[in-house]
Amino acid sequence: MPFAYSRTIHFADTDAAGVVFFANYLAICHEAYEESLGAAGIDLKTFFADHGVVVPIGKSEADYLRPLACGERVTVSLKVQSLSENSYRIQYELSRLGPPAKVAARVRTEHVCIDSSTRTRKPLPPLLASWVAAG
Amino acid sequence: MPFAYSRTIHFADTDAAGVVFFANYLAICHEAYEESLGAAGIDLKTFFADHGVVVPIGKSEADYLRPLACGERVTVSLKVQSLSENSYRIQYELSRLGPPAKVAARVRTEHVCIDSSTRTRKPLPPLLASWVAAG
Amino acid sequence: MPFAYSRTIHFADTDAAGVVFFANYLAICHEAYEESLGAAGIDLKTFFADHGVVVPIGKSEADYLRPLACGERVTVSLKVQSLSENSYRIQYELSRLGPPAKVAARVRTEHVCIDSSTRTRKPLPPLLASWVAAG
Amino acid sequence: MPFAYSRTIHFADTDAAGVVFFANYLAICHEAYEESLGAAGIDLKTFFADHGVVVPIGKSEADYLRPLACGERVTVSLKVQSLSENSYRIQYELSRLGPPAKVAARVRTEHVCIDSSTRTRKPLPPLLASWVAAG
Numbered sequence: 207m208p209f210a211y212s213r214t215i216h217f218a219d220t221d222a223a224g225v226v227f228f229a230n231y232l233a234i235c236h237e238a239y240e241e242s243l244g245a246a247g248i249d250l251k252t253f254f255a256d257h258g259v260v261v262p263i264g265k266s267e268a269d270y271l272r273p274l275a276c277g278e279r280v281t282v283s284l285k286v287q288s289l290s291e292n293s294y295r296i297q298y299e300l301s302r303l304g305p306p307a308k309v310a311a312r313v314r315t316e317h318v319c320i321d322s323s324t325r326t327r328k329p330l331p332p333l334l335a336s337w338v339a340a341g
Numbered sequence: 342m343p344f345a346y347s348r349t350i351h352f353a354d355t356d357a358a359g360v361v362f363f364a365n366y367l368a369i370c371h372e373a374y375e376e377s378l379g380a381a382g383i384d385l386k387t388f389f390a391d392h393g394v395v396v397p398i399g400k401s402e403a404d405y406l407r408p409l410a411c412g413e414r415v416t417v418s419l420k421v422q423s424l425s426e427n428s429y430r431i432q433y434e435l436s437r438l439g440p441p442a443k444v445a446a447r448v449r450t451e452h453v454c455i456d457s458s459t460r461t462r463k464p465l466p467p468l469l470a471s472w473v474a475a476g
Numbered sequence: 477m478p479f480a481y482s483r484t485i486h487f488a489d490t491d492a493a494g495v496v497f498f499a500n501y502l503a504i505c506h507e508a509y510e511e512s513l514g515a516a517g518i519d520l521k522t523f524f525a526d527h528g529v530v531v532p533i534g535k536s537e538a539d540y541l542r543p544l545a546c547g548e549r550v551t552v553s554l555k556v557q558s559l560s561e562n563s564y565r566i567q568y569e570l571s572r573l574g575p576p577a578k579v580a581a582r583v584r585t586e587h588v589c590i591d592s593s594t595r596t597r598k599p600l601p602p603l604l605a606s607w608v609a610a611g
Numbered sequence: 612m613p614f615a616y617s618r619t620i621h622f623a624d625t626d627a628a629g630v631v632f633f634a635n636y637l638a639i640c641h642e643a644y645e646e647s648l649g650a651a652g653i654d655l656k657t658f659f660a661d662h663g664v665v666v667p668i669g670k671s672e673a674d675y676l677r678p679l680a681c682g683e684r685v686t687v688s689l690k691v692q693s694l695s696e697n698s699y700r701i702q703y704e705l706s707r708l709g710p711p712a713k714v715a716a717r718v719r720t721e722h723v724c725i726d727s728s729t730r731t732r733k734p735l736p737p738l739l740a741s742w743v744a745a746g
Contacts, residue, residue, distance in 0.1 A: 213348075217375055217389050218368045218634070220627035222524050222681055224390055227623055228533040228585075229502040233353045236499070240352055240411070250412025254352050254492050255359055263498040266538045273532070276375070276627055277385030315498075353497055357490035357546055357659050363668040363720075364488070364641070367634040391628050397678070398633040403671045411492055450633075483618075487645055487659050488638045494660055503623045510622055510681070520682030524622050525629055546645070547655030 208283045209245065211238035212303075215278045225273035232266060235298040235313045238282035246337045256322050259331065264293075265316040272302060272310040279303040280310065286338050292319045292327040294338045343418045344380065346373035347438075350413045360408035367401060370433040370448045373417035381472045391457050394466065399428075400451040407437060407445040414438040415445065421473050427454045427462040429473045478553045479515065481508035482573075485548045495543035502536060505568040505583045508552035516607045526592050529601065534563075535586040542572060542580040549573040550580065556608050562589045562597040564608045613688045614650065616643035617708075620683045630678035637671060640703040640718045643687035651742040661727050664736065669698075670721040677707060677715040684708040685715065691743050697724045697732040699743045 219234070221227040226234075244250050253261075274280060280302055287295045298313040319328050330338060354369070356362040361369075379385050388396075409415060415437055422430045433448040454463050465473065489504070491497040496504075514520050523531075544550060550572055557565045568583040589598050600608060624639070626632040631639075649655050658666075679685060685707055692700045703718040724733050735743060 214376070214379075216368075216372050217385070217626055218371065218632055220389075221622055222521075222625035222627070222629045223526050223530060223532070224627045227503075228536060229499040229506070229623070232499040232502065233351075233497075236353065237351050241349070244349075244412055250352070251410040251492075254355075254411050256493050260493060262493070262540065262543065264540055266498060266536070266540075268536045270532065270534055270536075275386040276389050277379055352491055353499070355492035356487055357492070357494045357656075358661050358665060358667070359492045359494075362488055362638075363671060364634040364637040367637065368632075371634070386627075389627050395628055397628070397675065399675055401633060401671070401673045401675075405667065405669055405671075408667065484646070484649075486638075486642050487655070488641060490659075503621075506623065507621050511619070514619075514682055520622070521680040524625075524681050545656040546659050547649055 208285045209238065209242040210281055210283045211241045212279065212281045213237070215274050215276055215280060217276045219274075220276050225275055228268075228270055231268055231270060231300060231311045232313060234280070235282055235284075235300065235315070238284050238298060239296060242284055243337060246333065246340070248333050248337065258322055259319065259328055260322045261317050261319045261330075261334070263315050264318045266314065268311060268313045270311050272308055274302060274310055286341050288338050289316065291329050293317060294330075343420050344373065344377040345416055345418045346376045347414065347416045348372070350409050350411050350415060352411045354409075355411050360410055363403075363405055366403055366405060366435060366446045367448060369415070370417055370419075370435065370450070373419050373433060374431060374450075377419055378472060381468065381475070383468050383472065393457055394454060394463055395457045396452050396454045396465075396469070398450050399453045401449065403446060403448045405446050407443055409437060409445055421476050423473050424451065426464050428452060429465075478555045479508065479512040480551055480553045481511045482549065482551045483507070485544050485546050485550060487546045489544075490546050495545055498538070498540055501538055501540060501570060501581045502583060504550070505552055505554075505570065505585070508554050508568060509566060512554055513607060516603065516610070518603050518607065528592055529589060529598055530592045531587050531589045531600075531604070533585050534588045536584065538581060538583045540581050542578055544572060544580055556611050558608050559586065561599050563587060564600075613690045614643065614647040615686055615688045616646045617684065617686045618642070620679050620681050620685060622681045624679075625681050630680055633673075633675055636673055636675060636705060636716045637718060639685070640687055640689075640705060640720070643689050643703060644701060647689055648742060651738065651745070653738050653742065663727055664724060664733055665727045666722050666724045666735075666739070668720050669723045671719065673716060673718045675716050677713055679707060679715055691746050693743050694721065696734050698722060699735075
């Protein structure tokens with residue numbers, strides 16, 4: 207079942223064009239990823255630090271469909287898909303609440319689990335593998 | 342009555358020391374300010390754009406008391422105080438939820454209402470003056 | 477001829493994994509875009525404000541190949557390609573200086589010129605069209 | 612002798628009011644601090660990571676005197692002052708280049724060297740102590 211995360215657009219998300227800076231759409235989607243991991247019982251402080259095994263983003267793609275202004279409410283829904291025993295893809299849909307609600311962006315990220323010293327691929331840790339399997 | 346705003350520390354708030362970057366404490370407090378204005382019926386999109394009258398921050402002060410890590414929950418309480426017919430001060434207390442809860446930072450900002458072309462002081466717009474008066 | 481932009485990785489670019497946050501690679505590439513436009517005589521303050529015609533990013537793609545740490549020097553090279561009379565694509569290559577230099581990311585963005593009220597496509601303004609034509 | 616650092620205001624520094632977001636003045640000053648440390652031979656990647664001894668900012672103060680727009684050039688000058696064997700203050704003056712040049716902000720930060728586990732004060736490491744002494 208897709209996970210959903212909601213928040214308000216902040217002033218700091220915007221730029222001088224009056225709307226959210228394009229790279230901040232990705233940061234907002236990453237917040238949804240963090241919330242979803244946290245809801246699955248993964249300790250975020252440990253997960254996102256470098257303790258020898260890290261899961262960096264290898265690719266991102268984004269389609270920016272609508273501008274977002276300070277004070278607007280958005281919801282990010284997120285679906286995870288396994289790519290291999292050491293990698294997965296996340297698809298995000300970011301919607302501006304309405305009525306009517308409108309899709310504001312679609313974002314995809316690919317994550318690869320590696321040893322942070324050797325940069326070689328490692329299997330996903332068990333809790334993370336369960337999170338991916340739960341989709 | 343002080344306004345309270347809660348949120349989780351995001352990965353994007355942190356820096357390579359593993360905790361929230363010092364300038365981001367101010368950005369988090371500003372989010373509380375936005376929420377409080379929004380709760381008072383002020384349209385944030387209009388308020389924070391430049392439509393001739395703007396209310397920039399003239400001063401800020403911050404005491405950073407504790408580090409904050411990704412995934413930790415914080416609450417920001419906020420009190421407003423009138424300084425003149427065209428200016429006000431906001432005091433923020435940012436606490437990390439516990440148990441036990443711990444104060445992580447105290448921040449103050451001063452805001453001055455000006456004409457954005459001439460940079461001369463202007464009285465606060467009525468809705469904003471009411472928000473300040475409500476404290 | 478490709479345009480090149482250099483800068484040092486700042487502490488604020490990094491996150492708790494100790495390296496540049498993935499969305500900040502896009503922000504660094506956007507700086508290169510701004511420098512290139514400025515070098516072509518385009519006034520950035522006017523260009524990036526909303527004066528009725530805006531050129532938002534419709535798509536972005538990024539391949540993150542190497543982590544970047546605070547204090548490291550990077551160079552971004554940039555090539556522009558026309559897609560239509562109202563759109564263009566930029567390809568960025570972000571390299572960490574060496575020796576040996578190593579490609580750290582490849583980023584692509586697509587930009588579409590629109591009327592900011594009606595969201596309909598508009599031809600590129602002349603200076604921008606010249607910048608695109610110069611490649 | 613004060614250290615000087617120059618850079619251009621980026622689009623990502625700005626907010627929907629069309630000028631640099633207040634917290635980003637502090638981030639820009641921190642860049643000047645990083646450059647000054649790097650010029651003194653301090654390895655930034657190691658210095659800003661947590662290897663048991665960290666030098667977090669305990670206080671900041673800022674006076675925001677002028678707005679800054681995308682594309683404007685700024686210079687940050689920086690002076691350091693010892694406060695004790697484990698702490699120091701930095702005063703920054705951020706100027707918008709002219710002609711005529713105008714002071715856009717004055718910022719102060721206080722830094723305390725601590726053991727990151729026990730949070731007790733520690734003497735400054737030798738290279739950092741030399742940097743402070745050189746002022």
